[in-house]
Amino acid sequence: MSEVIKISLPDGSVREMPQGSTPGDVAAAIGPGLAKAALAAKVNGELRDINRPLEGDTELALVTSRDEAEALELARHDFAHVLAEAVQALWPGTQITFGPATDDGFYYDVKAPTTRDPFSMDDLPAIEEKMREIIKADKPLRREIWSRQQLIDKWSAEGETFKAEWAAELPENEELTVYWSGDDWLDMCRGPHLPSTGKLDPQAFKLMRVAGAYWRGDQNNAQLTRIYGTGWLNKKQLNAHLTRLEEAAKRDHRKLGQEMNLFHLQSEAHGSVFWHPHGYQIWRELEAYMRRAIDGAGYNEVKTPQVMDARQWEQSGHWGKYRENMFVIPDEVPNTEDEGPIVSDAAEWMALKPMNCPAHVLIFRQGIKSYRDLPLRIYENGCCHRNEPHGALHGLMRVRQFTQDDAHIFCTEDQIVEEVQAFCRLADRIYKDFGFTYAIKLALRPEQRFGSDADWDKAENELRDAVVRAGLATEEFGWEELPGEGAFYAPKLEWHLTDAIGRTWQVGTIQSDRVLPERLDASYIGEDGEKHRPVMLHRAIFGSYERFIGILIEHFAGRLPVWLAPVQAVVATIVSDADAYASESISKLQAAGIRVESDFRNEKINYKVREHSLAKVPYLLVMGMREAEEGTVAVRTLGEKEQRVMSIDDAITMLKEAATPPDLR
RNA sequence: GCUGCUGUAGCUCAGUGGUAGAGCGCACCCUUGGUAAGGGUGAGGCCGAGAGUUCAAUUCUCUCUAGCAGCACCA
Numbered sequence A: 001m002s003e004v005i006k007i008s009l010p011d012g013s014v015r016e017m018p019q020g021s022t023p024g025d026v027a028a029a030i031g032p033g034l035a036k037a038a039l040a041a042k043v044n045g046e047l048r049d050i051n052r053p054l055e056g057d058t059e060l061a062l063v064t065s066r067d068e069a070e071a072l073e074l075a076r077h078d079f080a081h082v083l084a085e086a087v088q089a090l091w092p093g094t095q096i097t098f099g100p101a102t103d104d105g106f107y108y109d110v111k112a113p114t115t116r117d118p119f120s121m122d123d124l125p126a127i128e129e130k131m132r133e134i135i136k137a138d139k140p141l142r143r144e145i146w147s148r149q150q151l152i153d154k155w156s157a158e159g160e161t162f163k164a165e166w167a168a169e170l171p172e173n174e175e176l177t178v179y180w181s182g183d184d185w186l187d188m189c190r191g192p193h194l195p196s197t198g199k200l201d202p203q204a205f206k207l208m209r210v211a212g213a214y215w216r217g218d219q220n221n222a223q224l225t226r227i228y229g230t231g232w233l234n235k236k237q238l239n240a241h242l243t244r245l246e247e248a249a250k251r252d253h254r255k256l257g258q259e260m261n262l263f264h265l266q267s268e269a270h271g272s273v274f275w276h277p278h279g280y281q282i283w284r285e286l287e288a289y290m291r292r293a294i295d296g297a298g299y300n301e302v303k304t305p306q307v308m309d310a311r312q313w314e315q316s317g318h319w320g321k322y323r324e325n326m327f328v329i330p331d332e333v334p335n336t337e338d339e340g341p342i343v344s345d346a347a348e349w350m351a352l353k354p355m356n357c358p359a360h361v362l363i364f365r366q367g368i369k370s371y372r373d374l375p376l377r378i379y380e381n382g383c384c385h386r387n388e389p390h391g392a393l394h395g396l397m398r399v400r401q402f403t404q405d406d407a408h409i410f411c412t413e414d415q416i417v418e419e420v421q422a423f424c425r426l427a428d429r430i431y432k433d434f435g436f437t438y439a440i441k442l443a444l445r446p447e448q449r450f451g452s453d454a455d456w457d458k459a460e461n462e463l464r465d466a467v468v469r470a471g472l473a474t475e476e477f478g479w480e481e482l483p484g485e486g487a488f489y490a491p492k493l494e495w496h497l498t499d500a501i502g503r504t505w506q507v508g509t510i511q512s513d514r515v516l517p518e519r520l521d522a523s524y525i526g527e528d529g530e531k532h533r534p535v536m537l538h539r540a541i542f543g544s545y546e547r548f549i550g551i552l553i554e555h556f557a558g559r560l561p562v563w564l565a566p567v568q569a570v571v572a573t574i575v576s577d578a579d580a581y582a583s584e585s586i587s588k589l590q591a592a593g594i595r596v597e598s599d600f601r602n603e604k605i606n607y608k609v610r611e612h613s614l615a616k617v618p619y620l621l622v623m624g625m626r627e628a629e630e631g632t633v634a635v636r637t638l639g640e641k642e643q644r645v646m647s648i649d650d651a652i653t654m655l656k657e658a659a660t661p662p663d664l665r
Numbered sequence B: 001g002c003u004g005c006u007g008u009a010g011c012u013c014a015g016u017g018g019u020a021g022a023g024c025g026c027a028c029c030c031u032u033g034g035u036a037a038g039g040g041u042g043a044g045g046c047c048g049a050g051a052g053u054u055c056a057a058u059u060c061u062c063u064c065u066a067g068c069a070g071c072a073c074c075a
Helices: A023-030 A032-037 A068-090 A121-136 A148-157 A161-168 A235-251 A253-259 A277-295 A310-316 A357-365 A413-433 A453-469 A515-519 A545-555 A576-591 A605-614 A625-630 A648-658
Strands: A004-008 A014-018 A040-043 A046-049 A058-063 A105-111 A141-146 A176-181 A185-188 A205-214 A223-231 A307-309 A328-331 A348-352 A376-385 A401-411 A437-443 A480-482 A492-498 A504-513 A535-540 A569-573 A596-599 A619-623 A632-637 A643-647
Touching: A014 A023, A023 A032, A023 A040, A023 A058, A040 A068, A046 A068, A058 A068, A068 A105, A068 A121, A068 A176, A068 A185, A068 A223, A105 A205, A121 A205, A141 A148, A148 A161, A148 A176, A205 A235, A223 A235, A235 A253, A235 A545, A253 A545, A277 A376, A277 A413, A277 A545, A307 A310, A310 A348, A310 A357, A310 A515, A357 A376, A357 A401, A357 A515, A357 A535, A401 A413, A401 A545, A413 A437, A413 A453, A413 A492, A413 A504, A413 A535, A437 A453, A453 A492, A453 A504, A504 A515, A504 A545, A515 A535, A569 A576, A569 A605, A576 A596, A576 A619, A576 A625, A576 A648, A596 A605, A605 A619, A619 A625, A619 A648, A625 A632, A632 A648, A643 A648
Parallel strands: A004 A058, A437 A480, A569 A596, A569 A619
Antiparallel strands: A004 A014, A040 A046, A040 A058, A105 A223, A141 A176, A176 A185, A205 A223, A307 A348, A328 A348, A376 A401, A401 A535, A437 A492, A492 A504, A504 A535, A619 A632, A632 A643
């Protein structure tokens, strides 16, 4: 072996270093500034510790805080370890388990010693303080290789039963790594880590909350306490993140829905929405928009039964694979006597539909279909009920009754790619109309599924093909494949929207399904005069009206575009002598199709301006005696301080223009 | 469904082992005013449901229920 190793650096230069040098040594050789800034290294593309000796000739890139993604990942991982160390320092006997980095921080799952209650929010300040101490102590983080037995012995001796269990399941001969923090604390970890705790900014993290979590994510296992933190490279980033969270809280659709009087939820119908007039106006506008879209795209709208016999759900497969999410109903006249059960043991079952697909197949099956009928696109604003776990319910985003913009395209094998591409174009147009950008992802076969592997290969390939050929399977569109995330009957293409503050929401989907046509015996007569099985494409763009409206409220922070705003204008009078003129103006506005309300109350104009601004009404039309005499109106646009005085006719023209839906412009 | 926290007026929230309070909203009165809160008076509560402890429970304990945050699951 030679005495020197050759290090290729990103700028193309090659540096010779003595055998056994570390990336840190290389940094030092390049310059003291870099030596100080270097946090870790990419060795042949793999992220590694700065002090881990290089093995032979390598390509090396030093990672500094400028490499934000890597630096954040390292910092968050280190914060997690410091968190665990702090908790054990404060409460000896605490068991530690796992602590990874997350999208905006880190967490660590711990189990409090039996001598105290599980950790709570009240403990967080003390833990934060201890973490700062550990960071300020600038403890070196040192990698060591241990054998499996060493690990098992150590964890067993210290009563770390979870760690011991985990270690015992690791491969026997693999080199396992531990990291020391100083000389007094260690955790087993694959690494890599920063060279010392002092590289962390003690002002760049905050512990956020505690929550229950299970050992290995299985609810049959021990309950642990998960301590969540958010972690960044510096205080400025942390503050920006905290501001973002505040912004998200302000946009919370549950809060805005209450304030704007759009809808409410109550325990007697938990998980189902009571739409108020203003909220339902948004719905109606979306429904009208979607009807224009599907009418123009060759769909046929239908309406299908809410309740079907259990035998039908058995045949479709839902009874077997989906029953725990279904509401079942006895098909029997209930007993009205005071005595005895309401329903007998002999009752047959029916169920509320959790999906629209079987009913659409039943429509397809009516009459004999020819290949000339295909593709046949059946659309429904389908109201579905799903018996969701109570803990999953969340405002409009996760409910038990929801209406999908659901359609099923029955087509031949040859038509699949074209139909998927047409759908991609339709979805693209619609999401852009609402101002969303999106990413497309392919959810591949789940463990629990119907159908042969060959069918799944085919289905996955054709979805992938369609997107690739449409040029959408690129980084720019966030293309990604998600193993195991498909539906039980088909793989899914998923559209993930990005909203105004950068959060993503899965809404649209298209799935190619060969299972359901088979199970429900759908067929068409081909050119050859023989019976063939159609392929069924399940697809939705809004996903559900409930959820999509929730997303819109948060995306626009309640300030919906004029065409969607439940109240597009409020006419507010300054003095009651202007009421007659205002009433007349309102009639004209209404005749022009503007959704306008009046505010003739005995309040000052300041008060009215404030109230309607907070209610996020796009236009406030102010009328006093001056306007009444001149036939004008003072228009105040939401978010602007200036007012514009114009004639009523001009105001109507302007409002009509502003209120035109994007697809009709 | 699991764990933790919470449930007091329409809304947001104080508070107490001796059956309750604020602000906003609402009603009425005065005020008719020019672009983000004019003044006064008043009405509103089985203190989430059930059980237990107690002379006495909205307050303490338990069970249930709903909400919230996570987990698990999903449009």
